[in-house]
Amino acid sequence: MSAAISPTRSIETLAPFRRSSEHPAAVPTKISGNIPDWLRGEVIRTCPAVFETNGWRAQHWFDGLGMIYAFRIGDSVVDFRSRLLDSEVARDAWHGKANLGSFGTPTVRPLLQRIFEPVARISDNTNVNIVKMGQELVAMTEGDRQNIIDEETLAAVRFVDYEKGALGGTIMSAHPHFDFERGKVMNVATGFGVSGVVSIYEHSPAARQRDIIGSWRTKRVPYIHTFGVTPKHAILVAHPFAVSPVKMLWSSKGYIDHFDWQPEQGTRLVVIDRSNGQIREHLTDPFFVFHTVNAFERADATVLDLLAYPNENIMASLRTDRMVAELPDLRPSLIRLVMRPGVERVTVEKLSDVGFEFPSTNYKRVNGQAYRFAYGASDGYQAGGAYDSAIVKADLETGKSTAFGDGDHIFGEPLFVSRPGGDAEDDGVLLTVGAAQNAETSILAVIDAKSMALIASAEVQSSIPLGFHGSFVRKEG
Numbered sequence: 001m002s003a004a005i006s007p008t009r010s011i012e013t014l015a016p017f018r019r020s021s022e023h024p025a026a027v028p029t030k031i032s033g034n035i036p037d038w039l040r041g042e043v044i045r046t047c048p049a050v051f052e053t054n055g056w057r058a059q060h061w062f063d064g065l066g067m068i069y070a071f072r073i074g075d076s077v078v079d080f081r082s083r084l085l086d087s088e089v090a091r092d093a094w095h096g097k098a099n100l101g102s103f104g105t106p107t108v109r110p111l112l113q114r115i116f117e118p119v120a121r122i123s124d125n126t127n128v129n130i131v132k133m134g135q136e137l138v139a140m141t142e143g144d145r146q147n148i149i150d151e152e153t154l155a156a157v158r159f160v161d162y163e164k165g166a167l168g169g170t171i172m173s174a175h176p177h178f179d180f181e182r183g184k185v186m187n188v189a190t191g192f193g194v195s196g197v198v199s200i201y202e203h204s205p206a207a208r209q210r211d212i213i214g215s216w217r218t219k220r221v222p223y224i225h226t227f228g229v230t231p232k233h234a235i236l237v238a239h240p241f242a243v244s245p246v247k248m249l250w251s252s253k254g255y256i257d258h259f260d261w262q263p264e265q266g267t268r269l270v271v272i273d274r275s276n277g278q279i280r281e282h283l284t285d286p287f288f289v290f291h292t293v294n295a296f297e298r299a300d301a302t303v304l305d306l307l308a309y310p311n312e313n314i315m316a317s318l319r320t321d322r323m324v325a326e327l328p329d330l331r332p333s334l335i336r337l338v339m340r341p342g343v344e345r346v347t348v349e350k351l352s353d354v355g356f357e358f359p360s361t362n363y364k365r366v367n368g369q370a371y372r373f374a375y376g377a378s379d380g381y382q383a384g385g386a387y388d389s390a391i392v393k394a395d396l397e398t399g400k401s402t403a404f405g406d407g408d409h410i411f412g413e414p415l416f417v418s419r420p421g422g423d424a425e426d427d428g429v430l431l432t433v434g435a436a437q438n439a440e441t442s443i444l445a446v447i448d449a450k451s452m453a454l455i456a457s458a459e460v461q462s463s464i465p466l467g468f469h470g471s472f473v474r475k476e477g
């Protein structure tokens with residue numbers, strides 16, 4: 001694929017963002033290879049899928065109207081379903097309206113509404129992540145509302161019913177953590193007032209009462225997409241892409257378009273003690289981050305691994321007009337930040353030569369612990385000018401990486417699924433969805449996480465747009 005594409009072309013005609021029809025009723029896939037006997041369950045994901053309607057256009061990748069889709073892996077059969085997300089934002093967009101605050105697309109609101117409601121209500125277009133929280137399957141974006149999804153129909157049925165309390169109206173991230181030992185879901189919530197309050201909260205998976213673990217107050221509020229967690233600490237990355245909340249009053253700009261890059265501020269790491277909410281801060285050079293990978297404690301330090309971009313330019317490169325001209329380079333660097341109590345400066349170490357996004361680990365086993373393997377999707381232009389994709393495995397002990405790619409599909413997040421009874425950290429498979437560049441088809445690829453060889457795939461006659469995150473819900477019994 002050439003980098004020089006007409007800017008008038010619609011992103012919906014461009015792999016890996018092609019749009020195809022919904023499949024609310026299950027359709028079979030064409031299986032190649034052998035799916036392991038122990039791998040039974042469902043890959044459920046959400047993605048931006050509709051970028052244009054008659055009268056509305058998403059100006060940022062993150063504003064594409066959501067679609068929920070699922071591959072159900074059974075005995076000798078894998079079937080596929082998909083359904084566009086019915087949200088308030090989508091209903092508006094299909095009528096050419098943009099009343100709610102979006103990520104990077106301006107709102108269009110009557111003057112009186114802007115006067116009496118100085119900040120637009122936040123989007124319910126939950127197109128970023130989908131996780132099981134207790135018995136509820138929850139689709140998330142960065143907002144104050146999360147959609148509960150019916151596991152059979154994939155339809156949005158209602159919003160998660162959190163108690164309001166001190167966190168009412170705050171923006172929750174779409175990247176909650178799970179502390180399996182303590183039986184808690186943790187997340188980060190940002191509240192905007194004269195200044196900003198960034199809080200870490202937790203609740204039991206089935207409970208909807210959120211308890212605040214600690215709060216960090218700041219005049220300039222960083223864009224926070226993820227956070228790190230160890231058994232002792234939660235870690236916020238306050239990179240210098242931030243906003244003074246007052247800028248958002250009476251504005252019609254997209255949420256992220258209020259933020260600016262002030263590299264002279266450096267990047268601040270905010271380490272919150274989970275037992276008492278106490279905070280210590282560290283400082284390092286400026287970088288931009290979407291995704292943390294893992295965090296853990298050493299005897300003398302707290303360690304956070306993340307995927308760092310040199311600056312905030314990546315955010316602008318995800319605008320739809322830019323992506324039509326040139327697909328984004330999703331290959332940030334995996335770095336390790338070592339934070340010692342009493343030492344302000346952070347020690348930074350590069351962990352891998354291969355850049356990638358959409359990180360994953362053997363989460364249930366290693367999150368919050370020292371670990372060896374990180375996985376991700378490495379999507380970008382190759383030396384010859386073609387846009388290509390590889391699923392990579394970074395060995396953090398050797399610094400070496402291995403990869404799988406087939407030269408056609410553009411893959412997204414690889415989900416690690418451990419083999420029951422497996423001993424090794426990498427004993428399992430990676431499940432990743434790839435959209436073909438040269439056909440209107442997609443595959444669910446099953447990759448052996450040890451060897452990084454493709455062991456099976458399930459192909460569907462549908463272009464599944466590249467999206468962000470999802471879950472594997474294992475079939476019990």
Ligand SMILES: [Fe+2]
Pocket residue numbers: 128175225290291468469
């Ligand atoms: Fe994300």
